[in-house]
Amino acid sequence: MEKYEFFYQEAIKLELMSVSEAKEFQNNLRNMLNFCNFDVSNDIKILGLDVSYKNNLAKASAVVFSLKYKEVLQTSISRCAVRFPYIPGFLAFREVKPLIAALRDITVDFDVVMVDGQGIAHPRRAGLACHIGYILKKPTFGCAKSRLFGKELGELGPKKGSFARLVDKNETIGVVLRTQDNVSPVYVSVGNMINLTNAIEITLKCSFSRIPEPLKIADKLSKIMAEA
DNA sequence: GCGACAG
DNA sequence: ATCTTGTCGC
Numbered sequence: 001m002e003k004y005e006f007f008y009q010e011a012i013k014l015e016l017m018s019v020s021e022a023k024e025f026q027n028n029l030r031n032m033l034n035f036c037n038f039d040v041s042n043d044i045k046i047l048g049l050d051v052s053y054k055n056n057l058a059k060a061s062a063v064v065f066s067l068k069y070k071e072v073l074q075t076s077i078s079r080c081a082v083r084f085p086y087i088p089g090f091l092a093f094r095e096v097k098p099l100i101a102a103l104r105d106i107t108v109d110f111d112v113v114m115v116d117g118q119g120i121a122h123p124r125r126a127g128l129a130c131h132i133g134y135i136l137k138k139p140t141f142g143c144a145k146s147r148l149f150g151k152e153l154g155e156l157g158p159k160k161g162s163f164a165r166l167v168d169k170n171e172t173i174g175v176v177l178r179t180q181d182n183v184s185p186v187y188v189s190v191g192n193m194i195n196l197t198n199a200i201e202i203t204l205k206c207s208f209s210r211i212p213e214p215l216k217i218a219d220k221l222s223k224i225m226a227e228a
Numbered sequence: 229g230c231g232a233c234a235g
Numbered sequence: 236a237t238c239t240t241g242t243c244g245c
Contacts, residue, residue, distance in 0.1 A: 050235090051235070051236080052235095052236070052237090053235085053236050053237070054237085055237095058236095086234090086235060086236075087233095088232080088233040088234070088235090089233080089234085091234055091235055094235080095234095095235070116234085116235075117234050117235065118234050121234085122234085127234070128234070128235085142234080144234050144235085145234080145235090146233095146234065146235090147232095147233090147234080148232095148233065148234040148235095149232095149233085149234085182245090187234080
């Protein structure tokens with residue numbers, strides 16, 4: 001596809017940045033995002049994105065999951081060397097390239113993107129999901145297994161669907177969300193073109209265990225290829 | 229200076 | 236993320 005080359009070139013630019021350039025990029029990115037309403041129907045197709053590593057090789061996977069049929073419609077993978085180190089707050093500069101590369105063979109349409117990482121629950125409101133959403137120009141949000149930034153406000157109930165807001169100053173930047181009864185929560189925050197309520201609803205609709213299905217499948221796929 | 233710190 | 240065995244709990 002023609003679009004794909006453009007996305008990939010944007011991804012290349014990110015990994016070639018210095019940390020100070022990366023920081024400046026994020027401070028600009030935060031003003032380029034919009035958190036509009038996304039129509040969450042019961043037959044949306046969700047693209048799950050995840051990365052695994054073996055030595056310095058990144059293995060990324062993209063999985064299109066049908067919420068209506070609860071099945072995988074298509075998968076695609078990539079494997080490439082990474083040059084940007086892991087630095088908390090700068091994960092995007094390490095993972096955007098392998099993730100975009102993994103989209104190469106995705107031909108079916110998808111409505112929303114779920115990324116393994118933070119959206120605006122980030123010190124500069126510019127986590128991995130924001131970068132992906134900005135490049136793809138698709139509704140995108142992040143779902144992480146642990147916290148990067150923000151204070152958890154109030155008590156989190158034990159039942160599926162209960163959540164506590166993640167805040168910074170007086171701003172809500174995401175939620176700590178229980179995806180199943182009595183399991184440790186996940187961290188959901190918006191990336192671009194979607195609002196927090198929509199992101200929470202989608203996460204709950206596709207969670208049949210602690211990790212939402214699109215990410216669980218993408219994680220399994222990238223780990224399998226991280227071997228061979 | 230000290231602690232925190234997505235994957 | 237990854238390196239790693241057995242083990243506690245639903």
